[in-house]
Amino acid sequence: MSQTSSGLTETDLAAREALKARLGKGARFDAPNAPAEELLLARRGTAYFARKLMELSDEALYAPSALEGLSRAHVLVRVSYEARYQALALEALDKGKQLELPEKLPSLDLAATLPARALRHLFQHSEVHLNVCWRDLSEAQWDMGITLIDGAKTTPRALPLLRAKGIWQAALDLGNGARVADVPVNLRG
Known part of the structure; x- marks a missing residue:
């Protein structure tokens, strides 16, 4: 092909x-100049993660993940927060403002104790929020400077690849059958 x-x-x-x-x-x-390949990798990774998430029973969400000391709920919350923080940075750009960095970020440990239904909704809502923000970027905005929640400076153009790497890794981190062979070759390693 x-x-x-x-x-x-x-x-x-x-x-x-x-x-x-x-x-x-x-x-x-x-936008026509959006990084189509990277957006596709991120969106396919999100679909793959969602599939692995849906394979888990509610009880299994609280079982250990592939990351020592963290439950699958922790992995789910982390990947959801990452999407949310990227979306907030893009919204700030769209409004012509700088992202206001909170004094204290929400606790992963606390959020990982939410009921299973709330955890699943957190992921679904954060995924839709980020995708809408990407879709609504103008051609000019893709190359404008933004500040991320951790204070790092970048452009929106870098975010889809960052998201793709994070979401595919998170699918592996769930520890319920995701395989490295399923990850696109250009994201491995």
């Missing part, structure tokens, strides 16, 4: 165009 200059396959491009045709003129899409 051949790849275009953007790194997407012809099948990916055809699927995108078919989706645009089905959804019609009222739908919103990523």
